[in-house]
Amino acid sequence: MTKHHDPRVRIIDRRTLSDGFVHLEEITLEQDMSDGGTVTVKREVHDHGRAATILLFDPKRRSVVFVRQLRVPVLLQGDPAYLIEAPAGLLDDDTPEVAICREALEETGYHVDAARHLFDAYMSPGSLTERTSFFVGLIDVEEKAGVGGGLAHEGEDIEVLEIPFDEAVAMIATGEICDAKTIMLLQWAQLNRGVLTA
Incomplete structure (x- = not known):
C-alpha cells in the first residue's frame, strides 16, 4: 500500500x-x-490494524446470518452487552477476502465460495486506524461446513442467528441492530436487492 x-x-x-x-x-x-x-x-x-466484514445472505430464504457476542465497550455505555452484528475480524496478514472467508467459517460455520468486495471504510477515523473491507457472500443456510461459534482459545462465545432480511432491516430502527458495519451492509443490500436475488 x-x-x-x-x-x-x-x-x-x-x-x-x-x-x-x-x-x-x-x-x-x-x-x-x-x-x-x-x-x-x-x-x-x-x-487496530485492517479488518474485514461480510453480509452472509441466503437468496432462497431471503435471510441473513449474523452473530451475537459480548462487546465490553457497549456494556460500559449501559447498553445490552451482547451485540447482533455481521461476522468480522482482523486480517492477520491475509488478504481481506481470505480473512473474511476464514472469519465467516470460524464464527458462523458457513463456507463462502466467493466473497464479493463492496467497498472499504474507516470506522472511526478520529481515534482508530482501523480500515474495514466490506463483502457480501451468498450462502445456503441448510449447508453448514462447520460448527461456528468462534474460537474458544480466543475467549469467543458466539451465537449464530438467521434473521429474515426485512426483519433485520427493521431492527435498525428499533435499535436491536446498532453496530455500524452491520447497518452499512444492510443498507447496501437494500440499495442492491437485484444483485442479491439475481
Missing part, C-alpha cells in the same frame, strides 16, 4: 501508551492551519 504524505502535517513524536489487547500511541504533530499559523497537536491513536 502506498504511504501518502501531506506536507501540512509533520509527526514530531510517537509514544506507546499501551501494547496489550490494543496498541495505543500518543502522536505529537505539527499542523499548518488555514490561517497561515502552525499548531502543535497531541492525539491518542488506537492502532
